[in-house]
Amino acid sequence: MLLRNVLLLVLCALGAILPGRADDGYRLWLKYDRVAEAGLRQQYQAAARFVASPDNTPVLRAASAELRQGLSGLLGQAVPALGAPGTHTGGIVLRVGTAGNGQLRPEGYRIFPENNNLVISSPTDRGVLYGSFALLRQVQTRQPLAGLRLSSSPRIDRRLLNHWDNPNGTVERGYAGSSIWQWYELPERLDPRYTDSARANASIGINGVVINNVNASARYLTPEYLGKVAAVAGVLRPYGQRVYLSVFWAAPKVLGGLPTADPLDPQVQQWWATACNQIYQQIPDFGGFLVKANSEGEPGPSDYKRSHAEGANMLAKALGQHPGVVMWRAFVYQAGSGDRFKQAYEEFQPLDGKFDSKVLVQVKNGPIDFQAREPFHPLFGAMPKTPLVLEVQLTQEYLGFATHLVYLGPLIKEVLEADTHAQGSGSTVAKVVDGSLDHHALSGMAGVANIGADRNWTGHLVGQANWYAFGRLAWDHTLSPRAIAEEWTRMTLTTQPAALRPLVAMLQQSRSIYVRYTTPLGLHHIMGESIHFGPQPWLAKAGRPDWTAVYYHRADSLGLGFDRTATGSNALALYRPEVQKLWGNPATCPLDYLLWFHHVGWNQRLSTGRTLWNELCTRYYTGADSVQWLQKQWAAARPALDPATYADVAARLQTQQKEALWWRDACVLYFQPFARQPIPAPFAPPARSLAEVKELVRIYQLK
Ligand code: GCV
Numbered sequence: 266m267l268l269r270n271v272l273l274l275v276l277c278a279l280g281a282i283l284p285g286r287a288d289d290g291y292r293l294w295l296k297y298d299r300v301a302e303a304g305l306r307q308q309y310q311a312a313a314r315f316v317a318s319p320d321n322t323p324v325l326r327a328a329s330a331e332l333r334q335g336l337s338g339l340l341g342q343a344v345p346a347l348g349a350p351g352t353h354t355g356g357i358v359l360r361v362g363t364a365g366n367g368q369l370r371p372e373g374y375r376i377f378p379e380n381n382n383l384v385i386s387s388p389t390d391r392g393v394l395y396g397s398f399a400l401l402r403q404v405q406t407r408q409p410l411a412g413l414r415l416s417s418s419p420r421i422d423r424r425l426l427n428h429w430d431n432p433n434g435t436v437e438r439g440y441a442g443s444s445i446w447q448w449y450e451l452p453e454r455l456d457p458r459y460t461d462s463a464r465a466n467a468s469i470g471i472n473g474v475v476i477n478n479v480n481a482s483a484r485y486l487t488p489e490y491l492g493k494v495a496a497v498a499g500v501l502r503p504y505g506q507r508v509y510l511s512v513f514w515a516a517p518k519v520l521g522g523l524p525t526a527d528p529l530d531p532q533v534q535q536w537w538a539t540a541c542n543q544i545y546q547q548i549p550d551f552g553g554f555l556v557k558a559n560s561e562g563e564p565g566p567s568d569y570k571r572s573h574a575e576g577a578n579m580l581a582k583a584l585g586q587h588p589g590v591v592m593w594r595a596f597v598y599q600a601g602s603g604d605r606f607k608q609a610y611e612e613f614q615p616l617d618g619k620f621d622s623k624v625l626v627q628v629k630n631g632p633i634d635f636q637a638r639e640p641f642h643p644l645f646g647a648m649p650k651t652p653l654v655l656e657v658q659l660t661q662e663y664l665g666f667a668t669h670l671v672y673l674g675p676l677i678k679e680v681l682e683a684d685t686h687a688q689g690s691g692s693t694v695a696k697v698v699d700g701s702l703d704h705h706a707l708s709g710m711a712g713v714a715n716i717g718a719d720r721n722w723t724g725h726l727v728g729q730a731n732w733y734a735f736g737r738l739a740w741d742h743t744l745s746p747r748a749i750a751e752e753w754t755r756m757t758l759t760t761q762p763a764a765l766r767p768l769v770a771m772l773q774q775s776r777s778i779y780v781r782y783t784t785p786l787g788l789h790h791i792m793g794e795s796i797h798f799g800p801q802p803w804l805a806k807a808g809r810p811d812w813t814a815v816y817y818h819r820a821d822s823l824g825l826g827f828d829r830t831a832t833g834s835n836a837l838a839l840y841r842p843e844v845q846k847l848w849g850n851p852a853t854c855p856l857d858y859l860l861w862f863h864h865v866g867w868n869q870r871l872s873t874g875r876t877l878w879n880e881l882c883t884r885y886y887t888g889a890d891s892v893q894w895l896q897k898q899w900a901a902a903r904p905a906l907d908p909a910t911y912a913d914v915a916a917r918l919q920t921q922q923k924e925a926l927w928w929r930d931a932c933v934l935y936f937q938p939f940a941r942q943p944i945p946a947p948f949a950p951p952a953r954s955l956a957e958v959k960e961l962v963r964i965y966q967l968k
Contacts, residue, residue, distance in 0.1 A: 287907065289720045291461075291720055293461075293722065293729055294405070294468070294729065294733055295401075296756065297335045300341075300404065308410065309336075311411075312383060313357055314356045315350075316332045316347070319349070322390045327467075327504055328359060329397075335405075339405065340404075355381060356382050356383075357383050357385065358382045360384055360387075360393070361386075361393055365386065366386060366387060370419060371392065373387060373392050374387040374392040374395050374396030376414065391505040394505050398467060420743075424470055425709060425710070426712055427511075427656070427712065428446075429480075430446055432484050440725075441716060442717040442719040445458050446476060463504035463506055467504040467505055469740065470737070471506065479557035480563060481511040482513060485510050488543065508551060509551070509552035509554065509555055511554070512580075514526055514556065514564040516536075527568075528575050528578075529575065537579065551588075551589050553591055555627065556580065556594060558597075573613065573616060581621035581622075584623060590707065591621075591625070592624075592711070593626050593627065594626075595609045595626050596656075597609055610839050614644060614648060620650075625652045626648065626651050626653050627656050627711060628656060629658075630655060633789060635662055635713075636784065636790060637776070637784050638679075638858075640848070640858055641680050645687075646685025646697055646841065647839070653698060655698045656711045656712075657673070657676070659712045661725075663792055664779060668924065669779060670727045670918060672773065673731040674730070674746025678738065681695040681738065684843075687702065687841060710735075712732070712735035712736075712739070714732070716732060725917055726757075726910060726914055727772070729757060730753045730754075746773070750772040751769050753772075764901070774891070782892070782925040783888075786859050786877075787857060787858045788817075788826075790817040791818055791932070794807055796966060800958070801962050802820075803959065822939060823867070824864050825881070825936065826862075827862070830863065849862070859871075865877045867940040867941075867942065878945070881932075882933055882948055883945070883948075889922075892922040895918060900915070927961060930958050931959075
């Protein structure tokens, strides 16, 4: 033990004096580099001389190992493990128990001083794990440890990362390389990335992982693959995470050889019950199922004229006494049945009250599909008898892939704070989702993962901040995106105040900048066909009308935007009267949502004093120019940044700048003939023609 501690000390000391190697981003925000500020470091050293833990569960062992690894790196001193503090002082004590923890939820934690030690206490070992990461965060963000008192409980129970990963190693819409799961190597080889992803998830409170795409393969339900899934579950378990599976609805046909997958067929029911038993034999803490049914070509209960509730309830029954749940996605829309905005609502709202108590309905943040800005989904607040999981997308399908710097904290917060008015003012989406509004015991929030096999996990380094922000907000939706951005920046990039300012400002503004140069004023779904990359507002023919752009922007000689008031599709009627009142009048509708709900005349004067056409151009031009502002913020932080990291993001910002201009030119040139007006001063008309930008789009869509 002594020799090990001495070696550790030497290594830490070497780490402190050797010139830094290029940072490849692999360590994420769990960097644990030595605290450079000597005074502060000494204070930490005095408060964290050891970690005392009973180490009697795998989770506690993971917590104490993480603390010792983190603290020894940060403090530049060996941090030995003790079974119990005894008479030792100046250390960290891990404790599981109910004493004094009455106010905490099972996964909550308290940190408090006792006998000159800092105690991390929770009713469960998982809570101690979260508290351990909270303590590390204190040091990483340079907050004091002495006398530290913290108390925190998750507001949402199931905080889940949804991987859209396929068995062949590809990722649906994955912009950070291929899947992290190496199915062909499992269960024998356990890639170290599994452990590191679990550490990262645990550090932000994520407690479950749906490991495969919602466009699911039946493979995972075979004994062969269940063995592999069980091996992954074994790696994730000590980090407090359960494994969940997306299921392929027609599995009883594909795997079981049954003639049907009708949920009311007894053989089908038996098949699922057997499948559940097999799963739980291998994975006793299996979390449950996620289902995409009768959506975008996936099979489902409607194939047999059964409702989504009948399908979901059959699966819930099949789970029987097992502890898992069913998360049934509401992302459905049928070709040719009116405004796509309304379809999920029309199909699911009447089913409220018809779902089994083990079923949660998973709803995307907005009614269309992860656009850069959407009004909140009208199902929030409209299904009080059903727990709703909020699904947000971290992978940047519609947000410029991994070349655009877009921090999603503000987007996620925007939907959480949206007021449904379901039970009067203050009935926010957050309160619907955390179960407090309608008193649900089950609650959940899901983030579609943006991680892959890229060395830095997310492709764009700032994509890491989106993974981070999701976890932090799922744990506590009252946190501010700005505070989260600062935390992430301090832990990942630098703690130097002069650099923090521009970096945090850059993160905070990035999403509104992206909206301005792609879909200002509530424009939506005008991106490139199928790949969802780049602009294509002229797209008029696709597999179905609601995959085109013209379906959504409705530009004509009179104006622009989708009339969703009573004179149009009347989708607004799905919201409570207070919301209708706010959004229903073009004069009072916030400009961010204007074209979501109104067809506005080109010469209509907006609250900014400009006409619609002028405002549209102003936003496209200033939005594209703002990418230069992002570049300036990044450059201002350069002295504090790792050179390799700096260069990587700087290059991506150049691409972003190029693509912002592409968006700007495509959109103003395409809409101009409808508006029949010049580009307003002081902006110069694009130097290229619409045909030239269209050609760019064509190139990107070539096979
Ligand atoms: C997993 C959008 C995406 C699809 C995705 C789907 C979904 O349509 O383009 O790639 O499929 O949403 O959320 O199910």
